[in-house]
Amino acid sequence: AQSVSQHNHHVILSEAASLELGCNYSYGGTVNLFWYVQYPGQHLQLLLKYFSGDPLVKGIKGFEAEFIKSKFSFNLRKPSVQWSDTAEYFCAVNVAGTASKLTFGTGTRLQVTL
Amino acid sequence: GAGVSQSPRYKVAKRGQDVALRCDPISGHVSLFWYQQALGQGPEFLTYFQNEAQLDKSGLPSDRFFAERPEGSVSTLKIQRTQQEDSAVYLCASSLFGTGGGGWGGYTFGSGTRLTVV
Numbered sequence: 001a002q003s004v005s006q007h008n009h010h011v012i013l014s015e016a017a018s019l020e021l022g023c024n025y026s027y028g029g030t031v032n033l034f035w036y037v038q039y040p041g042q043h044l045q046l047l048l049k050y051f052s053g054d055p056l057v058k059g060i061k062g063f064e065a066e067f068i069k070s071k072f073s074f075n076l077r078k079p080s081v082q083w084s085d086t087a088e089y090f091c092a093v094n095v096a097g098t099a100s101k102l103t104f105g106t107g108t109r110l111q112v113t114l
Numbered sequence: 115g116a117g118v119s120q121s122p123r124y125k126v127a128k129r130g131q132d133v134a135l136r137c138d139p140i141s142g143h144v145s146l147f148w149y150q151q152a153l154g155q156g157p158e159f160l161t162y163f164q165n166e167a168q169l170d171k172s173g174l175p176s177d178r179f180f181a182e183r184p185e186g187s188v189s190t191l192k193i194q195r196t197q198q199e200d201s202a203v204y205l206c207a208s209s210l211f212g213t214g215g216g217g218w219g220g221y222t223f224g225s226g227t228r229l230t231v232v
Contacts (some may be wrong), residue, residue, distance in 0.1 A: 049220055
């Protein structure tokens with residue numbers, strides 16, 4: 001079975017600072033990788049996804065993530081955060097080639113201060 | 115509809131009571147998932163439907179949990195004899211395709227039902 005680790009539980013940044021949130025997964029086969037965001041009081045929304053091809057994936061709102069297969073990692077980055085990026089961020093995986101269940105990490109709460 | 119709709123948004127149940135949580139997926143979406151999200155945790159898989167067929171129920175924590183999707187659209191998650199450890203947000207997600215592949219846009223989540231068992 002697959003598992004996901006998010007090492008940063010709570011991150012506090014000032015506006016315009018750069019962001020990198022760590023995500024590592026464990027699975028013996030090929031996976032699809034996702035980052036979801038949950039703004040306060042809202043539902044989970046897809047930020048970006050990786051299925052295959054270019055390991056550098058660009059998503060909405062200026063976010064990007066890089067899949068490094070050798071490290072089983074899929075870290076999320078943003079060069080300059082905004083106050084409106086305050087949210088909880090979840091990394092998730094599922095088995096490649098299917099629309100099967102997602103396995104989520106425990107999430108990282110990002111707080112951006114003015 | 116435009117998104118996945120879940121009702122009720124909030125439910126308070128007395129221990130031992132039965133509850134039913136409803137999910138209206140996006141029209142035409144083949145796949146439907148239920149997840150349970152405890153406070154401070156990521157969502158955890160409960161069960162998966164492809165149309166009306168329940169293909170995976172490996173995440174249901176006990177036989178008190180039951181889900182159905184009789185006509186391949188609306189789904190209901192039922193919890194019998196609720197216990198305090200059932201308190202969580204229950205999320206529903208739907209997806210257009212039954213299997214992945216090119217163009218699959220991922221899942222769309224509903225806003226969830228927050229269940230509190232007292």
